[in-house]
Amino acid sequence: MRKFIFLAIILFVFTANAQEFKLTNTYDVTNQRTVGQEEEDTWAVDVIETKNPEKSIATLNIADFGLLDEIRISVLQEPALEGITEILKITLEYNACCSSTKEFYYLVGEDGVIALPSIKNEYAYEPISDIHYIFPNQSFGKEGTILRAALQYTETYTIKDIKVLRSIAWNDDDFDTEDAITAIN
Template identity: 80%
Template sequence: MKKIILLTLICCVFVTNAQEFQLTNKYDVTNQRSIGQEEEDTWAVDVVVTNNPEHPFATLSIANFGLLDEMRISVLKEPSLEGITEVVKITLEYNACCASTEEFYYLVTNNDFIALPSIKNEYAYEPISDIHYIFPNQSFGKEGTILRAVLHYTETYTVKDIKILRSIAWNDDDFDSEDPIIAINY
């Protein structure tokens, strides 16, 4: 009985202290359309709140649409940032000779969506490291701060260590305009 109580307590501590993104159907992709020349295979899609599809909060440009393997929309609830109710993450996964992902993050307030710079990760083989945003309520998170970090993995795909690339103190929605962050693993 004591072992069961101890195990339950340990699980509760991990669940409450470190949340992960969860797949959701609260958001959806609509209005898929070709942009540019047909031979470019570039498409645009609108991202909407499912119960309000006429007002997209983002439009994503997808290069090499034919190589797109999967698109996932997930949320991180209550990220412990003042005024932010959740974080929406849209992951585009491509497969060709090499695998790659592109992640788009949106901070959700009561009436707005705030975009963070996108992140691209490319993999020639098994990922040994990649870049992600880390929010205060996640493992390795820091109070009141959004971290952009490189996560290094062991052979069993557990996080070996992290390297902070940028630390964004959360106090407003004024982000620098910058190009996507790219990590290449070759």
């Protein structure tokens, strides 16, 4: 029983100090339009600030638009990165024979917006592992560093293991030419 109480206290401390992405209506998607041939089923949408629709944050090219189930926009406030006020995450969720997500991350700061490489996760059955960015103010975050990590889960969907795939020291802006990263289960 003492071990359980001790573990519960430690978990509470980590949870209280860590932040997670929260759904927001500060941003929205608009201007849905086709890209190239309609047979390709690729569409473009603009990500805008809701209160300032003229201000475009990014343009997303969405492949297989007909299979798109949902677009979620969430924000991580005060990510503990110098000059960055928030991190915008846009999740595209597809559900067909198997489900998949594609996540776009944008660091919003005083000097503009910086895009991180997108991440794609595919799930055949139950999510055993997936890939995410971990920022300094989140659980398992590292000061002054953006981590791209593969998270493995137990049967009860708790994190069993974390494998760091890439560690990006903040102020290293050499990540805009990389291809999307994919985790397949």
